[in-house]
Amino acid sequence: MNDKTEELRDIFTNVTDGAETVTESQEDTRGTLSSADRSDAERLENVITQMRERYDFETPLGTEDLVAVARGFYDDEDDATIADGLEADVDGETVFEARMSLHLFDEGDADEVDLAAIRDREEDDATLADEYDVTGDQIRRYRRVAAAEDESRAANDRYRDEFDSILADADIAGRMTGDVHEDGLEDATEGMETNVDF
Numbered sequence: 001m002n003d004k005t006e007e008l009r010d011i012f013t014n015v016t017d018g019a020e021t022v023t024e025s026q027e028d029t030r031g032t033l034s035s036a037d038r039s040d041a042e043r044l045e046n047v048i049t050q051m052r053e054r055y056d057f058e059t060p061l062g063t064e065d066l067v068a069v070a071r072g073f074y075d076d077e078d079d080a081t082i083a084d085g086l087e088a089d090v091d092g093e094t095v096f097e098a099r100m101s102l103h104l105f106d107e108g109d110a111d112e113v114d115l116a117a118i119r120d121r122e123e124d125d126a127t128l129a130d131e132y133d134v135t136g137d138q139i140r141r142y143r144r145v146a147a148a149e150d151e152s153r154a155a156n157d158r159y160r161d162e163f164d165s166i167l168a169d170a171d172i173a174g175r176m177t178g179d180v181h182e183d184g185l186e187d188a189t190e191g192m193e194t195n196v197d198f
């Protein structure tokens with residue numbers, strides 16, 4: 001041991017009250033449950049509770065029904081079908097409003113109009129309905145979708161991402177990842193000679 005090493009050793013033993021080592025014995029301890037260990041229903045309820053506190057949205061649906069709305073949305077059910085399966089006696093329009101409050105929208109919610117084009121328009125619903133050749137109810141619906149999109153973006157799509165992580169089909173995600181890897185491999189090997197003699 002050279003002088004420098006011995007000096008460092010002396011400093012170490014002084015700092016550690018003379019102990020030659022500082023390793024602790026390891027034990028098997030039980031930690032808190034991670035989000036992956038909690039049930040999907042509990043995780044969904046947690047997300048919905050956070051959203052209700054943050055946005056203070058009004059809906060006649062309780063948390064259990066809102067969980068069912070989220071599940072139905074990810075199962076590609078339409079609003080009327082989701083409404084039929086709820087404990088509360090509501091219609092598809094109530095489910096639509098609940099979905100928007102939960103930031104659960106897709107392209108089908110505004111497929112007849114460019115939301116970016118109507119987002120900041122100040123004209124009334126009737127004027128825009130005439131312009132886009134749709135009904136006033138549809139324009140109101142599209143404006144609601146645009147508002148939900150804006151609200152979601154302002155939260156960096158945090159809640160949509162949480163719903164995705166809980167409810168999105170893992171098999172589809174796995175297949176998509178596999179396709180990406182395959183496409184990448186095809187691109188990387190394109191034009192390579194495969195008939196090689198060793």
